[in-house]
Amino acid sequence: MLELRGIKKSFGRIEVLHGVDLTVQPGEVHALLGENGAGKSTLMKILCGLIKPSEGEVRIDGEVRHFSDYNEAIDAGVGVVFQEFSLVPYLNAVENMFLARELNNGLGFMKRAAMRKRAAEIMKQLGISIPLNVPIRNLSVAEQQFVEIAKALALDARILVLDEPTATLTPAEVEHLFHVMRSLRSQGVAIIFISHHLEEIFEICDRITVLRDGEYVASCAVSEVDQSRLVEMMVGRRIENSFPPKPVIASDAQMVLEVEEVQLAKGGPVSSFALRAGEILGFAGLVGSGRTETVLAMLGAYSAARCKLRMNGVEIRFADPSQALEAGIGLLPESRKEQGLITSFPILHNVSLNNYGKYLLGHFFINRARELEDTRKAMQQVRVKAPSPHARVDTLSGGNQQKVVIARWINHSMKVLIFDEPTRGIDVGAKAEIYQLMRDFTAQGYSIIMISSELPEVIGMSDRVCVFRSGGIVATVEGDAITSEQIMTHATTGRTQHVA
Amino acid sequence: MSHDADAITGGQAEASTTPFWKSIIHSPLALPLAGLIVVSVLMGFASDNFFSVSNILNVLRQVSIVAILAVGMTFVILTGGIDLSVGALMALAGTMAAGLMVHFGMPGWAGLLIGIAIAVGLGLFNGILVAWGRMPAIIVTLATMGIARGAGLIYSGGYPISGLPSWISWFGVGRIGIIPVPVIAMVIIYALAWILLERTAFGRHVYAIGGNETAAKLSGVKTGRIKLAVYAISGLTAGLAAIILTGRLMSGQPNAGVGFELDAIAAVVLGGTAIAGGRGLILGTLIGAILLGILNNGLNLMGINPYLQDIIRGFIILLAIYIAREWR
Numbered sequence: 001m002l003e004l005r006g007i008k009k010s011f012g013r014i015e016v017l018h019g020v021d022l023t024v025q026p027g028e029v030h031a032l033l034g035e036n037g038a039g040k041s042t043l044m045k046i047l048c049g050l051i052k053p054s055e056g057e058v059r060i061d062g063e064v065r066h067f068s069d070y071n072e073a074i075d076a077g078v079g080v081v082f083q084e085f086s087l088v089p090y091l092n093a094v095e096n097m098f099l100a101r102e103l104n105n106g107l108g109f110m111k112r113a114a115m116r117k118r119a120a121e122i123m124k125q126l127g128i129s130i131p132l133n134v135p136i137r138n139l140s141v142a143e144q145q146f147v148e149i150a151k152a153l154a155l156d157a158r159i160l161v162l163d164e165p166t167a168t169l170t171p172a173e174v175e176h177l178f179h180v181m182r183s184l185r186s187q188g189v190a191i192i193f194i195s196h197h198l199e200e201i202f203e204i205c206d207r208i209t210v211l212r213d214g215e216y217v218a219s220c221a222v223s224e225v226d227q228s229r230l231v232e233m234m235v236g237r238r239i240e241n242s243f244p245p246k247p248v249i250a251s252d253a254q255m256v257l258e259v260e261e262v263q264l265a266k267g268g269p270v271s272s273f274a275l276r277a278g279e280i281l282g283f284a285g286l287v288g289s290g291r292t293e294t295v296l297a298m299l300g301a302y303s304a305a306r307c308k309l310r311m312n313g314v315e316i317r318f319a320d321p322s323q324a325l326e327a328g329i330g331l332l333p334e335s336r337k338e339q340g341l342i343t344s345f346p347i348l349h350n351v352s353l354n355n356y357g358k359y360l361l362g363h364f365f366i367n368r369a370r371e372l373e374d375t376r377k378a379m380q381q382v383r384v385k386a387p388s389p390h391a392r393v394d395t396l397s398g399g400n401q402q403k404v405v406i407a408r409w410i411n412h413s414m415k416v417l418i419f420d421e422p423t424r425g426i427d428v429g430a431k432a433e434i435y436q437l438m439r440d441f442t443a444q445g446y447s448i449i450m451i452s453s454e455l456p457e458v459i460g461m462s463d464r465v466c467v468f469r470s471g472g473i474v475a476t477v478e479g480d481a482i483t484s485e486q487i488m489t490h491a492t493t494g495r496t497q498h499v500a
Numbered sequence: 501m502s503h504d505a506d507a508i509t510g511g512q513a514e515a516s517t518t519p520f521w522k523s524i525i526h527s528p529l530a531l532p533l534a535g536l537i538v539v540s541v542l543m544g545f546a547s548d549n550f551f552s553v554s555n556i557l558n559v560l561r562q563v564s565i566v567a568i569l570a571v572g573m574t575f576v577i578l579t580g581g582i583d584l585s586v587g588a589l590m591a592l593a594g595t596m597a598a599g600l601m602v603h604f605g606m607p608g609w610a611g612l613l614i615g616i617a618i619a620v621g622l623g624l625f626n627g628i629l630v631a632w633g634r635m636p637a638i639i640v641t642l643a644t645m646g647i648a649r650g651a652g653l654i655y656s657g658g659y660p661i662s663g664l665p666s667w668i669s670w671f672g673v674g675r676i677g678i679i680p681v682p683v684i685a686m687v688i689i690y691a692l693a694w695i696l697l698e699r700t701a702f703g704r705h706v707y708a709i710g711g712n713e714t715a716a717k718l719s720g721v722k723t724g725r726i727k728l729a730v731y732a733i734s735g736l737t738a739g740l741a742a743i744i745l746t747g748r749l750m751s752g753q754p755n756a757g758v759g760f761e762l763d764a765i766a767a768v769v770l771g772g773t774a775i776a777g778g779r780g781l782i783l784g785t786l787i788g789a790i791l792l793g794i795l796n797n798g799l800n801l802m803g804i805n806p807y808l809q810d811i812i813r814g815f816i817i818l819l820a821i822y823i824a825r826e827w828r
Contacts, residue, residue: 301718325720333718340718342711344778353708354720356701365699408719 001026002047002159002190007056009042016042019056020216022192022209024159029181029191031201031222034211035234035427040194043211044161047192048080049073060159079152080161083425085144087151089137093130094119097151122150125187126180140288142173149180160184161192166200167424170286170453171488178204196427197454198227210234235429242432243460244439253277256312256447257329257416263306264293269472270306275416275447280438282462282482283451285491289468291451292334295418299324299331311415325354328415332405332422334451340405341393348389351375351407358411378407382437399430406437417441420451435461455484467491528772528780531824532787535770539791543798550801557680563793564682565590567786568741569760570767571693572623572734574785577768578697579730580710580777581630581637585622586738587760588648591753593619593742595652598661598752608665612746616739622648623735627728645761652754662751672747682744686786689740693782706730710777767792770820 002024009017049067067073103111210217253276283291296302300318318324333339359367382403464478467490475490597615600606674681697703708716771788773780
């Protein structure tokens with residue numbers, strides 16, 4: 001029913017898609033695979049009319065369609081759930097689902113009851129229960145995602161594009177999403193599924209299409225390939241075990257950071273943990289279990305009810321992250337674009353952003369030659385691929401952007417680095433590089449706290465793991481006890497310590 | 501994506517390899533400069549007098565006050581804020597300075613310094629409310645505008661305060677060689693602002709806050725202090741502009757500078773600075789201010805009805821922003 005043929009797209013003189021084909025049948029979940037920058041997003045933007053192809057055609061039910069904007073694509077039955085949600089945070093689920101397509105009566109007033117009824121029907125059809133009266137911003141990420149899907153269905157989408165829908169979901173939520181996807185499939189909806197998690201592809205998808213560097217590589221049934229073959233198709237080479245070996249950490253290693261107590265909300269659970277020199281401490285748990293808030297509270301960027309820490313045995317308190325920086329604690333935030341990078345800045349200024357203390361001439365002027373030299377060194381060290389330190393960061397791929405954020409902390413003499421979801425939305429090759437960089441850091445004596453929602457990553461990288469559940473740490477596991485079963489059990493059923 | 505063979509890491513290729521003409525076209529100054537040239541040429545055709553040295557110096561002298569106000573405004577807008585109080589701060593500073601000299605017999609220099617201090621103090625007040633009080637800049641500075649304007653009117657009873665020492669006029673109408681003092685002051689202030697913005701960590705942090713305040717804060721930039729500072733700088737430039745204004749008028753005028761904040765904002769935006777912050781150049785603001793001044797001057801030389809001039813100016817600003825819309 002959906003056919004993209006020989007799609008080419010150039011931006012200026014640079015061609016980013018070199019003739020891509022994609023055919024999707026009704027009642028099929030079709031995986032679109034490729035590393036970041038392979039052209040998946042561009043292709044999906046062409047499908048939904050956000051950009052126009054330079055060559056090639058889009059056919060729906062055999063008919064050639066030229067969408068000049070997203071609305072026309074919606075009318076033709078295309079629904080897209082973008083990675084960045086397009087929901088209005090202050091409106092509720094019903095209002096969001098019918099946004100700009102409100103059902104009106106003859107007088108131009110909204111038929112609120114009818115919209116509510118239809119929304120409830122769709123939710124029921126999806127087998128999900130979401131509070132319909134609550135503003136979207138009060139829902140969890142997973143719930144928001146379901147609202148996005150429901151919104152597409154409210155517009156009668158027959159072709160549904162899910163762009164990395166599982167990136168921010170917990171395993172249980174992913175299971176739920178797959179359940180919804182299967183039910184949609186049985187109703188004859190064609191689903192295009194984009195994901196970096198290969199296990200998911202094998203679990204849910206029927207067919208795959210692989211892109212690499214804007215080229216069409218292959219299209220086949222999932223049953224015809226295995227995981228390593230898939231990776232090879234995506235990257236054009238085989239990827240070996242991507243986690244570097246774990247070093248042995250002496251049991252009497254020095255405690256760098258001791259968090260004696262942290263309580264996010266009054267009456268909530270109280271947690272404590274300690275970080276040893278040279279180790280990677282994983283923070284696992286469901287999305288919304290309080291991992292990010294805990295580290296932000298430590299840095300003074302989140303007002304917790306209580307937070308007491310010691311660094312190298314000395315009690316310390318940070319009013320904001322600039323004080324944490326002075327004490328040697330740095331954060332790589334979970335969302336690169338919103339919290340990590342100044343996207344209008346070149347790499348150079350992003351790397352030296354919090355680093356000018358080192359470059360001052362006469363306490364005032366920036367020593368620009370040294371700034372440039374240090375940035376180059378840092379870029380080489382973390383292997384940022386970019387034409388020059390003057391390139392703007394918004395022209396880089398996700399993996400390279402993340403490396404720029406990492407490079408920012410290389411110039412410092414830090415003690416503790418906090419990596420919040422370090423590889424979210426990053427392709428396989430860049431992931432392995434970032435893992436290696438983290439181990440390089442710990443080999444130099446840094447200690448790392450890594451927050452991650454990807455279990456394989458938590459297991460492959462952490463020397464010890466703190467498992468979070470509803471606002472506090474429920475268990476700390478180490479050594480052979482770091483298994484997905486252990487972590488998931490604690491994350492879903494563990495008990496937190498409550499202190500009045 | 502290939503990661504090894506054709507990858508270029510930090511610094512093997514350089515930005516300087518781009519051709520010169522390209523770097524000009526892609527410079528944020530390109531459009532303001534083009535606008536300046538187009539308007540100058542048009543005005544040159546419309547009036548024989550336009551390109552005379554005396555007229556050009558005259559234009560520069562006329563724009564100096566708004567241009568100086570626009571310096572502080574550029575700092576504020578680059579952080580993503582706005583300062584509506586600068587016109588009123590300037591009037592209050594001038595009125596208080598004149599009052600201190602005339603009514604309290606203070607020496608002229610002391611009066612001027614205290615006038616500047618008042619403007620800086622109110623700028624700091626703005627900054628504290630915006631940075632620490634987390635109140636929206638547009639409301640805070642709107643309120644300060646009313647407070648400052650009212651304070652000046654109460655102090656002076658609504659009348660100009662005259663009888664200043666005669667040397668004060670040097671700041672407004674004096675010359676060094678053939679160059680008017682206000683123009684020299686303007687150039688010096690722009691040079692200092694350029695150094696601050698382009699060559700110091702403070703300047704980099706100003707841009708960073710406008711570009712992404714959350715990221716700047718989480719990476720350890722002292723965002724509160726920087727925001728405080730930009731409103732204080734805006735107060736400072738309002739105080740400096742007040743000296744020139746007082747020298748030109750030879751009196752403290754509580755009603756002076758009404759609407760100057762809007763001219764200053766127009767100069768910043770015409771100069772290519774993004775109203776949402778993060779992008780823009782101080783030299784662009786200078787070009788924007790001169791562009792506005794040339795328009796005023798040219799329309800005057802052509803003898804166009806002043807009310808019609810406002811309308812024409814309004815449409816030209818809209819046109820300029822429309823052209824600039826897709827440029828970046």
